[in-house]
Amino acid sequence: MLLVLLKSIPSFLRFRLITREIYFAGVMSLIIILVSGLFVGMVLGLQGYETLQKYGSESAVGTLVALSLLRELGPVIAALLFASRAGSAMTAEIGLMKATEQLAAMGMMAVDPIARIVAPRFWGGVFSMPLLAAMFSVVGIFGGYLVAVVFIGVDEGSFWSQMQSSVDFRYDVVNGVIKSCFFGVVVTAIAVFEGFDAPPTAEGVSGATTRTVVTSSLAILGLDFVLTAFMFRGVS
């Protein structure tokens, strides 16, 4: 199946199909990603302040919020939300298409269902995931700023400057983006596979949808550990 997906790279040319999938996977997940990002950032700001002020270093709350979001929470939570919002929808859609013989009909029309149905969804998801994770982090940092600076009154200058001096573009931002690319591949691959593999019955499709969410959540967390171990080994 991965082979077929690789072969489907020419389907990049068919922007129409991929645009549609970016709309359903990316744009439709936007609300949940932005709202959760804001709240996660605000909680980080609050908790970070509570802890850091005991050591008199509450201005480091910017660093704490930014690093946690960029390295871990942004990619991971965005991917978990993406799996349950877009991944499950993808599985259900493909599973239902299979159950109603739409995939078989497509095959009989001499159109490969993997190239026509699965590939655009896969690439749409893979493309959307890093963008969603980046937006999650930005909104989260804004949430942290809102709580720490606007509500609590941490000095605005030191909030940003501490953040900027400790966040490294290459190590923190780029690694976070790489993580979210991996998660995008894993989540959409699991989602389309489960949909394609679902037994063509009502229970089959609902079971496959559940499996998509469970499997991809576990895969995200496991993969996150592996990636973190490789990326941040030996660097402060």
Added chain:
Amino acid sequence: MARNRGDVTYVAELLEVERQKLMATLPLIEFKNVNFSYGSRVILNGVDMNISRGQVIAIMGGSGSGKTTLLRLIGGEAKPSAGSVSVAGRVVHELGRDELFKLRRKMGMLFQFGALFTDLSVFDNVAFQMREHTNLPESMIRDLVLMKLHAVGLRGAHHLMPAQLSGGMARRVALARSIALDPMLMMFDEPFTGLDPISLSVIGGLIRRLTDTLGMTSILVTHDIQESLRIVDYVYFLADGVIAAHGTPDEVRESKVPFVHQFVHGEIDGPVPFHYQAQTSYSQDLGVRTESGV
């Protein structure tokens, strides 16, 4: 050659013309001693059948007798475990993927419940194959789609989504979609199931008319005996994995073969038993002590 055109291409052309003349007389589809089984369950057990061009054929049989499997074998979705199915002189299961897809472009299939793509409008459903397989300009696709929809009487519904259609309309749209590229062979999987009497005769009429006007060959898999006898040229009965009987509609109606008689007249008991074969007797299952058991 006397005409001094004895080059290879000319000979090839002549051969091609001869081949096509010969092909026209040969049956379009040939089943040769076809066996098929799902695991240990034998579905087909030596089916021999020839289907000629330009006809409407019905394949009938009870539920689960393997009728749909026949269509899947023709379409190359399933492989016979023995024997061969050939379409237009080519053995289907020996074709490579690209060859098979090329052959499938000349086939149309109407699935039991239409199988319209739910994310596309009626128009886009019918246009699907044209967009996938041809490079026609959009204006021409538009004209062709409206012509196909007009043929099934649904030109006015081109902007609707499949969810907004009734069962009969959905099946007509699916019919329009399957004839989009003017196939040489149409397969209908239970085209009459779940339709009201009016939609049923509309679909039946359409199948007959399109077959004649487009010069297709149509295969119906159905158990709706009355409607099919009205429109088809020839009927095959499938039972116990073999062709149990065949004939023209008139022969079928008059048939004295017990199985056919039971099927045509819908009798409850006959060669096809009412009871599924049980391992133990009825009284044993219910735990009733019989005389001999005492």
Added chain:
Amino acid sequence: MQRTMMDFWVGLFVMAGIGALLVLGLKVGNLTDFQADKGYVLIGNFENVGGLKVRAPVKSAGVVVGRVVDIQFSVKTYDAVVTVKVDMQYQFPKDTFASILTSGLLGEQYIGLLPGGDEEMLTDGDKFIKTNSAIVLEEMIGRFLFDRASEKKDSDPEI
């Protein structure tokens, strides 16, 4: 859903995503702060680098002027060879003193540059003439204990 509407939203989505990446890069990651390609390389041999890490800052008078880009062990001189990259706009005299310092009691280690008075300036690939190694806590404590012990030995032979 109209196609144009969908295109509009997808375009907006992609633009917002790229915008978010830019914000992360510029505002949060401070990409403009120090560009690695706009700098010159200096090399220093240290007897001991302690906990110095690649990417640690190079500071002069408390201002970040560069970063450590490489730390190697030399088998010729049996000491650590530290390569740093210093921003083009900061020039230092030939006899600049490089030492490994610690920010705060338990903070991260960095390289501090103390400019000398030479007329000539360091150029790309030059070596620091004078370096000062990191203070290693164990050595310091060890030396302290040793000193105390030898003091005690004179007065109390039992230990």
